[in-house]
Amino acid sequence: MRNIKLTLSYDGSGYHGWQIQENAITVQEVLENAIMKLTGTKPKLSGCGRTDAGVHAKRYVASFKTESNIPCEKLPCALNRYLPEDIVCINAEDVSDIFDAQRSAKAKTYTYYVLNSQYRDPFLAKHSWHYRYEIDVEKMQKAAKFFEGTHDFIGFAAAGFTVSTTVRTIYSLNVSKENDLIKIEVTGNGFLYNMVRIISGTLVFVGNGKINVEDVADIIESRDRKRAGITAPADGLYLTEVYY
Amino acid sequence: MRNIKLTLSYDGSGYHGWQIQENAITVQEVLENAIMKLTGTKPKLSGCGRTDAGVHAKRYVASFKTESNIPCEKLPCALNRYLPEDIVCINAEDVSDIFDAQRSAKAKTYTYYVLNSQYRDPFLAKHSWHYRYEIDVEKMQKAAKFFEGTHDFIGFAAAGFTVSTTVRTIYSLNVSKENDLIKIEVTGNGFLYNMVRIISGTLVFVGNGKINVEDVADIIESRDRKRAGITAPADGLYLTEVYY
Known part of the structure; x- marks a missing residue:
């Protein structure tokens, strides 16, 4: 039985x-069906994380065991024939038996995009958060540093x-x-449900002056959801890297 | 009666x-309906050009006459409330009676994007031409110069x-x-039907070696559609600027 690690972008x-x-249609379901068409067997897929509805992935890692003998260098092209245009497989590797895309992940990087302009951008409609009010990026940068570390x-x-x-633990923000x-880019050893979106919403509120930079450390320490900013919309969020 | 010049992005x-x-749903129809909802009157819209199905516009100019007294600085925001997320009005100006978005246009810039990679990119699926075979960009650059000028x-x-x-006349390519x-960027005083897409298809064929750089001047002079390259797909084409 082979164990295969797939890297996707969607x-x-x-x-x-x-x-x-x-x-409801999900990426896992579409990928499972594509693998089944290719190999003849429905795989048991492990995904590196749950992403919310509307969240994107520049890099997403999934793994599955298979009896198929398609070589890894041919697998992405073969699989892409069965995948829709909004999901693409960009790499496949044979990995050791104990690898599991979810459990083996050591860290992840997420990127959140905020479009700060008077008018929306039709090309970024589903791919950023359009926030038309004033944002002081320097304030966001200062506030970001309080999130780094273990909290x-x-x-x-x-x-x-x-x-x-x-x-x-957040390694960098x-x-x-x-x-x-x-662009808000955060790397950490793991993220709670909606954590990147709430951090992004909080940073935008800091940039807009709704939350004071000086209060951020205290807000984190308070462990009080009500003191943080809003949950930024899913559209602006991308999983950009997974580390093993 | 006011004459209004709108700049859109879609x-x-x-x-x-x-x-x-x-x-079939078109941008003109959607914009007309939005203006009608806003002003109460169905406008007679003039557009700076026909774009094909699937072609995008970073800048598109349309004009219409109206009795409405909404000031131009408020018009984009007001109109955007009635427009879907893939069409946005980014500017409105009062212009002289004789201005007509189509007839007054002096030149236009189009941009064509070719994604030259082994795998497709889910984020560029409808926004570029995915061409997986080898392309020598230098050859394309040399060939481009033959198109400049009046032909x-x-x-x-x-x-x-x-x-x-x-x-x-092509001012620059x-x-x-x-x-x-x-990125293929072309500015000219006017473009024939599918002209930018056929030029782009020809340049890609030159880059791939299907057409020799040395033959391009001759192909243009031959005025023979069969000697040029294929019509590149609509997805990669953007109208990026209109000059008056």
Whole structure:
């Protein structure tokens, strides 16, 4: 039995996230069907994480075991024939038996895009958060530094999670701006449900002056969801790297 | 009666081009309906050009006469409330009676994007031409220079046009590459039906070696559609500027 690690890229606009669910189309379901068409067997897929409806992935890693003997260098092209244009397989590798896309992931990078302009951009409609009000990027950059390190991020998680601990480590959180597009890039060992979107919403509120830079450390420490900013829309969020 | 010049930006993926037609949704129809909802009167819109189904516009200019007294600085925001997320109005100006978006246009710039990579990009699926075979950009750059100047471009026009002359002037035609994305940018005083797409298809064929750089001047002079390259897909084409 081979164990295969797939790297995908997908535009999440048309999907209800990664994980299979009833009555809604998901990336996992589409990928499973494509693999089944290619190999003749329905795979048991492990995905590196659940992504919410509308969230995108520049890099997403999934793994599955198979009896198929298609060589890995031919697998992406073969699979892409069965995948729709908004999902693409960009790499396949044989990995050891113990590799599991979800459990083996050591860290991830997410990128969040905020379009800070008077008018919306039709080309970024489903791919950024259009925020038309004033944003001071320097304030965001200062606030970002308070998130780095190991903290209990329970105040930055949506309700309904079932994890044993809400402590996570953020290795880096950087904010930059090119033209009208603000980029928030965060790398950490794990993220709670909606954590990147709540951090992004909080940083935008800091940039707009709704939250003071000086209060951010205290807000994190308070572990109080109500003191953080809003949950930024899913459209602006991309999973950009997964580390093993 | 005021005469108003609107500047729009739209993602053409979901539209059958600009011009109103039966049984297919077009940008003109959607814009007319939005203006009617805003002003109460159905406008007679003049558009700076017909764009094909699937073609995009970073800048598109349309004009119409109206009795409405909404000031121009408020018009884009007001109109955008009635426009879908893939069409946006970014400017409105009062112009003189004789201005007409179509007839007054002096020149236009189109940009064509070719994604030259092994795998497709889900984020550029409807926004570039994915060409996986080898392309030598330098060859394209050399060939591009032969198109500049005044030529009879009848060999670079799709059948079915009704224009008095097929002579056009190309002021500049530049090819550049950033990562996997090749950008073809052409400015001219006017373009025949499918002309930019046929020039782009020809340049890609030159880059791939299907057409020799040395033959390009001769192909233009031959005025023979069959000697030029294929018509590149609509998805990669953007109207980027209109000059008055």
